[in-house]
Amino acid sequence: MNAGPTVSADAPLLVVENLRKSFGAHEVLKGVSLAVKPSQVIGLLGRSGSGKSTLLRCLNMLEVPSAGRILLEGEEIGFETTAGGRRRPLSASRLARQRASMSMVFQHFNLWPHRTVLGNVIEGPVQVLGMAKDEAEALGLDLLARVGLREKAESYPIRLSGGQQQRVAIARALATRPKIMLFDEPTSALDPELVGEVLQVMLDLAKSGTTMVVVTHEMSFARNACEEVVLLEGGQIVERGAPDYVMTQSENPRARQFFASQRQENAGGPA
Amino acid sequence: MNYEWDFSILTEYRGLMLGAAAVTFQLVLFSVGLGIVVGLILAPFRMAERRLLRYPATAIIEVVRSIPPLVLVVWCYYCLPILTGLALPAFWTCVFAVALYSGVFFAEIFRAGVQAVDRGLVEAGMSVGMKPMTVMLRVTGPLAFLRVLPPFTSQCVMAIKNSVLGSYIAVGEILYEGQRLSIHTFRPLEVLTLVAAFFVVVILPLTLTAGAIERHVFLKYFRR
DSSP, rough: OOSOOOOOOOOEEEEEEEEEEEETEEEEEEEEEEEEEETOEEEEEOOOSSSSSHHHHHHHOOOOSEEEEETTTTEESEEEETSSSSSEEEEEHHHHHHHHTTEEEEETOOTTTTTTHHHHHHHHHEEEEEEEHHHHOOOOOOHHHHHHHHGGEEEEEEEEOOOHHHHHOOOHTTTTSSSSEEEESTTTSOHHHHHHHHHHHHHHHHHTTOOOOEESOOOOOOOHOOOOEEETTTTTTEEEEHHIIIIOOOOOHHHHHHHHHHHHHHHHHOO | OOOOOTTHHHTHHHHHHHHHHHHHHHHHHHHHHHHHHHHHHHHHHHOOHHHHHHHHHHHHHHHHHHHHHHHHHHHHHHHHHHHHHOOOOOOHHHHHHHHHHHHHHHHHHHHHHHHHSSSHHHHHHHHTTOHHHHHIIIIIIIHHHHHHHHHHHHHHHHHHHGGGGGGTOOOOOOHHHHHHHHHHOOOOOHHHHHHHHHHHHHHHHHHHHHHHHHHIIIIIIIIH
């Protein structure tokens, strides 16, 4: 394993360098760079098709980037450099190990239907970390309590509402004790009345010092929970900074246009 | 129609028919078991991204699938020894031929099942850090199996019934012994009725159990 650069206390936890991703001839990410410090919450904003979900999915190699590097605590994700200086993809098992430290919460929850709520949560600790089952269950019940669903531990996912399923998915993602949490539009598939409970859990996580990268359309969440927001358009970052600055004070015309349209939507205007 | 049924010969020769039934059970056990193994081996190759792995598996599946099973059994019995110099007993020739024939269908069923599993559920496994094999064993495999239970059951039924093809190469299973008995006693209708009843009695509990499992699984995991 590479020694990598030394990591000091306020050094970034996650670094993205000039990331590019193409699907065939279509370039979705055109050189994106990003740094996430420990305990920081970063919001990725942008219209659909702007590349924000692709960026997030590249972070844990669900999509393999075409170019650029991702470093978690100085260690490159998904690739290694050989003694001869050649860069090559990591073996599947080493990539799997890296993924465990950067859990993901999906738009469509993706709970495993054939396992109970608790079964979903302990799967990572038991199968990936090799934790004993009773220890994992104790941890799982704690995490379910944290998302307010301890009493649902023995239910199957299909019996839960969308909001409850997403909270279970968050508990499952926390169970491998990741260094960073990736959220891919976690409330976009929910009925409006269920959005609040999920955002509340995420807000609690943010306050407790969890490092998070969140792709979201929820402007109020971005404003309240994110230390920094990044606006993507056409696969490039067009504006970044503190939410208040980016959302209201930015002089960037594309940022102004995006947030104006968002405000119009929230006010019940044309979609 | 005033055929006089006389089932007494069946009680008279029950020892012979019980022995034949035992051979059929062995034939079924080995050929279905082996067929599932063949399917489990072929399916991943059939789905492989590399053409070098995928093409041979596809070729085997397409060729074997298009041969009538009777032709396959008889061909294996007469032609394989000439081509390979390896002469297997009729029983094992039948086991392997039926297993191969069922196996290619099992492979296609398993492939369909795996491909029907929601990609998001696989990604959820990857994102908690599962290795590809763990994802297969803990997520894709079980969910694929639940999805393909109905066609899987049908294929098992077909494989069980295909055991009678052994009669063409003189394997002493139930149809072969039945035919010998009917020639000996001039009672083919009674004997055939027994053979038919035997398969109904063997297969019906299997399909009923599978149906019950399917309903249970559906209610528990998939139905709101």
